[in-house]
Amino acid sequence: EAQVTQNPRYLITVTGKKLTVTCSQNMNHEYMSWYRQDPGLGLRQIYYSMNVEVTDKGDVPEGYKVSRKEKRNFPLILESPSPNQTSLYFCASSVTSGETYEQYFGPGTRLTVT
């Protein structure tokens, strides 16, 4: 089954304690992205990756890091989490088909930083 998986699904942590949210896709997609979703703001892109070892900042990259060592994995790293990073995080992978662009989202990771 084609899917994007994220782990963990729920995480409560304290300020400053480094954490990693994993993301994996089994569709051999080149593009992968991380988003955060906050009430009233919609989805905002944190980082994206166009291929292995190719990453770039999205709209809200501050406080986050990513890596793309393998095509299927795109972990999101919070080196020193702060309460304003409490949010719902989505990983997505995507592929271009002709004129259209299909994106698949993971199930989300709800992060609370106290």
Added chain:
Amino acid sequence: KNQVEQSPQSLIILEGKNCTLQCNYTVSPFSNLRWYKQDTGRGPVSLTIMTFSENTKSNGRYTATLDADTKQSSLHITASQLSDSASYICVVILSYNTDKLIFGTGTRLQVFP
């Protein structure tokens, strides 16, 4: 500034009724527009995808329309069901960067029996 605005913010309808959600965008250059359905606590799932040359696209009881001249799109839901209760997000994609998506804030739809 590239923006996607949706209205209404929230909508309550009775089961079996039809409804229409609106999306206005100022994104340029435009590549394609999509509507997503997002159930509470889950990731968005694509409903329809339209390029700038398409006027309408259907997916079962969901019909999306696009007017590229006025930069407006709508999502019409026919004969609503309780399972239609979700947030519906309009997303526009920039043509020069196929991974640059501009998200609307969504319309929260609740269908009551």
